[in-house]
Amino acid sequence: MTTLRPLPEIPAHIHTILQRLHSASLVQEASITRDDYDSHSRDDLMRDKFIALDEDKSQYIYQLCRAINATQVIEAGTSFGVSTIYWALAVTANIKAGGGNGKGRVIATENEPTKAEKARQHWQECGEEVSGVIELREGDLLETLKEDVRDVDLLVLDIWTPMALPTLKLVQPHLRHGAIILADNTVKAAENYKEYLEYVWGPESGFITTTLPFNGGLEMSVYLPK
Ligand SMILES: C[S@@+](CC[C@H](N)C(=O)[O-])C[C@H]1O[C@@H](n2cnc3c(N)ncnc32)[C@H](O)[C@@H]1O
Numbered sequence: 001m002t003t004l005r006p007l008p009e010i011p012a013h014i015h016t017i018l019q020r021l022h023s024a025s026l027v028q029e030a031s032i033t034r035d036d037y038d039s040h041s042r043d044d045l046m047r048d049k050f051i052a053l054d055e056d057k058s059q060y061i062y063q064l065c066r067a068i069n070a071t072q073v074i075e076a077g078t079s080f081g082v083s084t085i086y087w088a089l090a091v092t093a094n095i096k097a098g099g100g101n102g103k104g105r106v107i108a109t110e111n112e113p114t115k116a117e118k119a120r121q122h123w124q125e126c127g128e129e130v131s132g133v134i135e136l137r138e139g140d141l142l143e144t145l146k147e148d149v150r151d152v153d154l155l156v157l158d159i160w161t162p163m164a165l166p167t168l169k170l171v172q173p174h175l176r177h178g179a180i181i182l183a184d185n186t187v188k189a190a191e192n193y194k195e196y197l198e199y200v201w202g203p204e205s206g207f208i209t210t211t212l213p214f215n216g217g218l219e220m221s222v223y224l225p226k
Helices: 012-031 034-039 042-046 055-067 082-096 113-126 161-174 194-201
Strands: 072-076 105-110 134-138 152-157 175-184 207-212 218-223
Touching: 012 082, 012 113, 055 082, 055 152, 055 175, 072 082, 072 161, 082 105, 082 113, 082 152, 105 113, 113 134, 152 161, 161 175, 161 194, 194 207, 194 218
Parallel strands: 072 105, 072 152, 105 134, 152 175
Antiparallel strands: 175 218, 207 218
């Protein structure tokens, strides 16, 4: 069980928005029944769902972004843009502190247009320090991340599990030495992450990796190729 304290760097009005969005996400998730899963395709069922990354994981990754001075972040799977708010705030803070030669961005990715639209509304509501550094790429991320990706400091894989390994392989040539990769739910969905985990755990992979004991597991890998 993680003890959560509000991050003092997050402005009060954005903290209030985040609390509202995390709560809405949790209420929604709790209302999904077994029957819903059985009677809908995943895409249909999830089309109007937040499924936001847990608050403690989001805070932890925010701190990682600040610790490594991340100014180039990629989020695979954006949904309504809740977790993106954290990475955007961290990148803005890092730029203000002199990182990235005054430049930085969070590349957000979402293939469901109604979700992308909602995400934009949430970022606008937060204001320029969030919306100003986000570049939302709409469509299948295996297409939208093919170009204009470089010097990636941190990659968040909060995506349907079959997409995790193809996404990592697509972005890998653009990871900087020491880049951090986070993959959500790797313990709970270990079976679906089998190939991903075999890949990052491989002794020659160039990654050193740890399974963090957050709810459902959070795999943190650092890219240190020889
Ligand atoms: C778990 S949710 C992301 C939650 C988000 N990170 C948050 O914390 O608010 C995963 C999202 O990935 C999107 N997605 C699934 N396949 C995709 C693809 N091929 N390209 C882009 N987005 C995709 C889904 O529509 C869904 O909204």
